[in-house]
């Protein structure tokens with residue numbers, strides 16, 4: 176196997192003195208690992224490109240027996256200077272990259288994950304203030320894109336519009352109900368989401384990361400929505416952030 180592709184570097188490790196081990200996200204193959212022999216020394220084959228969160232055009236080839244993948248060369252398409260100079264931003268990006276690795280991204284749907292991760296890195300690179308809730312929203316978006324659907328517009332019980340009344344979110348069912356249906360139909364854990372939290376939820380499903388959070392969205396709705404989405408991802412994807420790492424629930 177040999178291919179050239181735009182890749183987002185998610186993790187870089189050192190292997191022997193001059194060699195690197197790279198984990199990257201490709202838009203057609205998902206997350207792959209490869210060795211970059213001479214990666215930390217060769218300025219001709221890898222001119223300043225093998226750093227975490229860089230977007231790189233990589234050329235990769237399988238070893239003869241197909242036991243591993245080796246990067247032949249790389250060309251930097253977009254760097255992430257600001258991210259690396261700001262630990263808070265770097266931490267948010269690292270959290271999202273770790274989530275992707277635990278979630279597992281194969282070839283199916285890799286294009287969507289690649290796009291939203293690319294947009295997220297751009298957001299972290301460009302905006303002045305970054306909300307600490309972004310990783311929660313990002314995890315939910317990845318889950319939504321991989322088929323864990325949620326309908327924030329209508330009640331799952333009676334079909335009425337939720338836009339003005341807000342909703343009760345059943346974590347176990349992964350569905351939203353209007354205030355009249357929720358007590359009749361649901362016995363499990365419910366979380367309240369007001370209209371602004373529902374609008375945020377819809378934006379997370381449909382828009383790019385830079386358009387998720389309306390500046391007018393009250394802090395409480397932002398927190399409510401993030402908490403609900405965190406519980407949703409924990410319950411349905413089976414991953415939760417605990418003591419600095421993602422754990423299977």
Ligand SMILES: [Zn+2]
Pocket residue numbers: 330331332333334335352353354355356357
């Ligand atoms: Zn209803």
